[in-house]
Amino acid sequence: MSNTVVLLLSIGPLAMVLAMIASQRVGEVKDAYTGEVTGRWVSSSTGTYGPTGHCMMGIRTDEGRELSIEVNSRTYRSLGVGDRVVKVPGARWPVRSE
Incomplete structure (x- = not known):
């Protein structure tokens, strides 16, 4: 159980950064x-x-x-x-x- 929590806590920030980069790129293409x-x-x-x-x-x-x-x-x-x-x-x- 604790390994799952550690995995989620380590992947969460990476997923947020990737989502921010993707949304910026989409905004540039739509501009x-x-x-x-x-x-x-x-x-x-x-x-x-x-x-x-x-x-x-x-x-x-x-x-x-x-x-x-x-x-x-x-x-x-x-x-x-x-x-x-x-x-x-x-x-x-x-x-x-x-």
Whole structure:
């Protein structure tokens, strides 16, 4: 019985963290906006497996929101400062506006 309690207490916090990460990702995918790229930079961090780079973009939406988003390297290379972008619900990253 006590092993079950210990198991539940150790798995509970992990499950909560995973649920928070999943809900954040779902919110990002459901988000929609149009705007302009205001900045690009690579952020790095050092973890267990060494340094890791994160491609980041600053976007000012047409509604005036300032966003800092992480994008994949392909999106990072395809968009520059001043580009108009659109992010539709269901898409992971914004794309250049047509």
